[in-house]
Amino acid sequence: MTEDEVVAELESGMTIGIGGWGSRRKPMSLVRAIARSGLDDLTIVAYGGPDIGLLCATGTARKVAYGFVSLDSIPLEPHFRVARQNAAVEFAEFDEGAFYLGLLAAAHRVPFYPTRAGLGSDMLTMNPDLRTVASPYPDADGNHEELVAIPAFDLDVSLLHMNRADAAGNGQFLGPDLYFDDLFAKAARRTFMSCERIVPTEDLLDEGTFHTLKIPRLFVDGVVEAPRGAHFTECPPDYGRDEAFQREYAATARDPEAWAAFRERYVDAPSHEAYLAAVDAREGVGS
Amino acid sequence: MSTDATIDPTIDPTVDEVCAVAMAEAFRGDGEILCNPIGTTPIIGGRLARATFEPDMVMTDAISVLAANVLPVGDDDAPRLVEAWMPYRDVFDIVWSGRRHVVMGASQIDAHGNQNLAAIGDWRQPKAQLLGLRGAPGNLVNHATSYWVPNHSTRSFVSSVDVVSGPGYDRVAELSAFVRHNHEIRRVVSNLGVFDFRNEEHRMQLVSVHPGVTVGEVVEATGFELLVPDDVPESRLPTDEELHLIREVLDPRGLRKAEFR
Numbered sequence: 001m002t003e004d005e006v007v008a009e010l011e012s013g014m015t016i017g018i019g020g021w022g023s024r025r026k027p028m029s030l031v032r033a034i035a036r037s038g039l040d041d042l043t044i045v046a047y048g049g050p051d052i053g054l055l056c057a058t059g060t061a062r063k064v065a066y067g068f069v070s071l072d073s074i075p076l077e078p079h080f081r082v083a084r085q086n087a088a089v090e091f092a093e094f095d096e097g098a099f100y101l102g103l104l105a106a107a108h109r110v111p112f113y114p115t116r117a118g119l120g121s122d123m124l125t126m127n128p129d130l131r132t133v134a135s136p137y138p139d140a141d142g143n144h145e146e147l148v149a150i151p152a153f154d155l156d157v158s159l160l161h162m163n164r165a166d167a168a169g170n171g172q173f174l175g176p177d178l179y180f181d182d183l184f185a186k187a188a189r190r191t192f193m194s195c196e197r198i199v200p201t202e203d204l205l206d207e208g209t210f211h212t213l214k215i216p217r218l219f220v221d222g223v224v225e226a227p228r229g230a231h232f233t234e235c236p237p238d239y240g241r242d243e244a245f246q247r248e249y250a251a252t253a254r255d256p257e258a259w260a261a262f263r264e265r266y267v268d269a270p271s272h273e274a275y276l277a278a279v280d281a282r283e284g285v286g287s
Numbered sequence: 288m289s290t291d292a293t294i295d296p297t298i299d300p301t302v303d304e305v306c307a308v309a310m311a312e313a314f315r316g317d318g319e320i321l322c323n324p325i326g327t328t329p330i331i332g333g334r335l336a337r338a339t340f341e342p343d344m345v346m347t348d349a350i351s352v353l354a355a356n357v358l359p360v361g362d363d364d365a366p367r368l369v370e371a372w373m374p375y376r377d378v379f380d381i382v383w384s385g386r387r388h389v390v391m392g393a394s395q396i397d398a399h400g401n402q403n404l405a406a407i408g409d410w411r412q413p414k415a416q417l418l419g420l421r422g423a424p425g426n427l428v429n430h431a432t433s434y435w436v437p438n439h440s441t442r443s444f445v446s447s448v449d450v451v452s453g454p455g456y457d458r459v460a461e462l463s464a465f466v467r468h469n470h471e472i473r474r475v476v477s478n479l480g481v482f483d484f485r486n487e488e489h490r491m492q493l494v495s496v497h498p499g500v501t502v503g504e505v506v507e508a509t510g511f512e513l514l515v516p517d518d519v520p521e522s523r524l525p526t527d528e529e530l531h532l533i534r535e536v537l538d539p540r541g542l543r544k545a546e547f548r
Binding site for chain 2 (some may be wrong): 066067068070075078080081083085087094095096097100115116117118119120121126139140143145146178180183186
């Protein structure tokens with residue numbers, strides 16, 4: 001598939017989960033395709049990085065649900081910061097571990113998972129729809145402990161970026177961390193996966209052991225080959241984060257004119273290839 | 288520091304090094320747990336504790352493995368002696384197991400230890416969006432937590448925090464026996480002194496002041512009534528071995544200095 005063919009499967013108003021973590025292995029070619037598509041009213045669910053920042057800045061996201069939104073080397077995503085301070089998006093902020101349980105509950109098709117995370121903090125104040133549940137089992141003192149019930153995240157679609165995949169949709173991560181990509185795939189009704197390179201199934205063990213084959217085709221509905229598809233986020237071992245480009249992106253949050261120029265040049269580039277050409281054409285910067 | 292009027296920073300400990308030792312002391316007695324400090328000075332402190340008096344602690348390389356060797360702070364290329372794979376997801380299993388002591392920052396902290404990392408102003412439309420709740424809600428109700436606040440002032444030590452990321456003792460007092468048993472704010476280290484909650488009311492009290500800081504300065508810089516004992520000692524100075532480890536091994540590039548501005 002192409003990025004635009006994936007976008008054709010989406011509709012305004014959907015809830016979309018995005019894999020990766022912060023500014024790490026984000027399916028950025030798919031995120032940009034959504035941002036330039038005219039889709040809107042989306043709910044984005046992610047351990048957020050520039051995916052959430054960009055979809056806030058372009059007005060594509062109506063609501064964001066997250067464990068955090070960070071660019072790693074820049075601790076708070078600046079476009080997300082602006083959106084929050086202007087109350088430009090609705091938001092659901094979760095404890096990082098509680099967020100994991102929302103994905104897990106969806107993947108397991110149970111309505112919620114219980115946790116103590118959130119008790120006593122303002123997570124419950126900030127999410128007035130969150131409910132607690134009493135343990136059906138008494139503790140040693142005969143008390144039924146009250147726990148937070150993290151609801152299953154109801155995802156229409158998940159988007160992932162992997163290092164390798166085969167054409168059937170078996171995905172492989174070659175970096176140090178899968179993050180929660182397998183759960184995003186299992187939690188959503190449909191999952192589309194971009195990858196650095198599509199390889200024949202018989203070559204999947206050439207670069208990593210079978211432990212790296214964590215996304216079986218059972219949970220994948222379409223594959224996009226997108227070399228440098230996670231740019232400017234990191235995608236080790238294929239490439240690290242483009243820190244210079246990330247700084248450029250981050251700086252546009254403070255300057256509407258700079259943002260308009262960035263958006264036109266990079267976000268609205270008509271294809272992933274055109275985007276990479278624009279990135280590589282920057283003065284004094286090689287690929 | 289030295290009793291001489293002039294301080295020679297090539298010989299005498301400076302405040303950042305006193306803070307690193309105060310942070311290390313937070314982990315004394317922890318044994319075989321995940322020592323999980325966040326921030327430059329806390330990481331130096333945790334690694335210092337493990338290199339000296341708490342050798343059984345495990346620590347991450349701040350990326351995705353548990354590294355058994357002593358690593359310099361902020362050096363992604365230093366060779367790791369890998370003893371376990373620790374992807375991000377697995378950290379939550381350790382949080383929920385209770386076998387962890389985390390050090391977090393606090394943009395605001397109050398007398399009961401309520402911590403705000405999330406937002407300044409009304410969280411619906413914050414004046415300043417901060418990092419967020421992050422892992423604080425889960426950390427506090429599962430295992431020991433300490434805090435590192437390098438900019439002690441009435442803006443960081445406040446009478447009431449704008450958002451509670453990590454709940455303090457007053458809020459936890461209303462929760463289950465399990466949570467009350469597992470919640471512990473071990474200590475707070477600032478650029479001025481060391482604080483804990485080891486009194487009946489679980490209110491923040493002054494444990495020690497760093498060299499050159501007076502009790503009056505600490506009280507003045509604190510936006511709530513701090514419990515102050517009659518005798519307030521000076522924070523422990525680094526030993527020669529600790530100074531060597533901090534300066535030559537754990538932070539040869541002096542990254543810790545950037546947290547003091």
